Amino acid sequence: MSDTDSATDSDSTPSLGVVGAGAAGAAAAYALRDADVDVTILEKSGGVCGRAATRRRDGCYYDHGANYVKEVDERTTSLLAELGTDGLVEIDEPVWTFDGAGEITPGDGRDSTKRTWSEGITQLAKRLLNHADATLHGRTRIESIDAGETWTLTDTDGEDYGPFDALLVTPPAPQTADLLRATDWDDERRSALLDAVDAVSYRTIRTVVLHYPFRESYPWYGLVNPDYEHAIGWLSREECKPGHVPDDESLLIVQMSPDWSAETYDESLETIQSEVCDSVATLLDDDRYRDPDWADDQGWRYALPDGAADADPIRAAEDDGLYVAGDWVVGEGRVPAALWNGYEAGERLRTALK
Ligand SMILES: Cc1cc2nc3c(=O)[nH]c(=O)nc-3n(C[C@H](O)[C@H](O)[C@H](O)COP(=O)(O)OP(=O)(O)OC[C@H]3O[C@@H](n4cnc5c(N)ncnc54)[C@H](O)[C@@H]3O)c2cc1C
Incomplete structure (x- = not known):
């Protein structure tokens, strides 16, 4: 046996x-x-937690699938505490929005508590x-x-x-x-x-990870494009998660829109990287983002379901x-x-x- x-x-x-x-x-x-x-x-x-995924590189932890766990209700808050508060961290900065033209505006402030762990979301x-x-x-x-x-x-x-x-x-x-x-x-x-x-059916998302040897400060942790009219669907700063990025460095998680992601799904990171970096630099109005010191990526063919099953x-x-x-x-x-x-x-x- x-x-x-x-x-x-x-x-x-x-x-x-x-x-x-x-x-x-x-x-x-x-x-x-x-x-x-x-x-x-x-x-x-080889690891656990599926699409709530974490990688480690050069002293950084980064969540390249799900960004965080929202404390959507009391039972979620209690469960996360039951699992151990050691290394359980909160992302303090809010999520803002941007439109198809790249105009950034504050979110509605209705964000519930956003959690991950200093060693990444796979801790869940x-x-x-x-x-x-x-x-x-x-x-x-x-x-x-x-x-x-x-x-x-x-x-x-x-x-x-x-x-x-x-x-x-x-x-x-x-x-x-x-x-x-x-x-x-x-x-x-x-x-x-x-x-x-x-x-x-599912939406496809391609995550591109960009690391820079400098850190800029912003009033937001993440930017989301609710009208789906931008090539970038989501951009966030992993350094807002305690323990994820060494001081004076920054690591951007860029999730491309479902249409863009599906069209380029089979293309290599080398092929798409400069287009993604240009979009980021334009959105953040800072040319330094055109040139990361390293990059990584992950395609999620089945990223987010569009509806529920019968x-x-x-x-x-x-x-x-x-x-x-x-x-x-x-x-x-x-x-x-x-x-x-x-x-x-x-x-x-x-x-x-x-
Ligand atoms: C890019 C991206 C961003 C996201 N952002 C957020 C966010 O910010 N907040 C949020 O709450 N959610 C977010 N989500 C959604 C969240 O990740 C998922 O809803 C959640 O993780 C789904 O969990 P699950 O257990 O249903 O499925 P999965 O996490 O997909 O788990 C299924 C598991 O089954 C395994 N598996 C598949 N086939 C087989 C097989 N044949 N044999 C053995 N094992 C198999 C897989 O490897 C996987 O580990 C995001 C998802 C993606 C992809």
């Missing part, structure tokens, strides 16, 4: 397989932290999983699912995981759809669920032990939306697996 079979040892402890260790998958494991359920998480990346999933009692297999991309009385997952190396009593699938909708297509399961339920999952087939699948969770289930491309959707799935699983 391989170590991956341990979740379904011959005792009667129910077992759950979770595909994906983003906010939703990690929160589901956290919700089950003191339940009598063996949780095994399969994650295709790391901390959720530190509190959970789950086995995590990184660099494990699930390719197909075998259904019967129980669920078995197979990765791209042909390795099997399970059998599990229930399954929670959390990748973005198009990747969840690919998995469902490769699932041997009740045809009628599968096609109803697939219709719901396939209906969710809830009925999702709930119907749960009768067979197949659960899905993530931002696309609620139709809101926000970390707290994904997190609480995963958490609530975990709570339903706790009841179902009793």
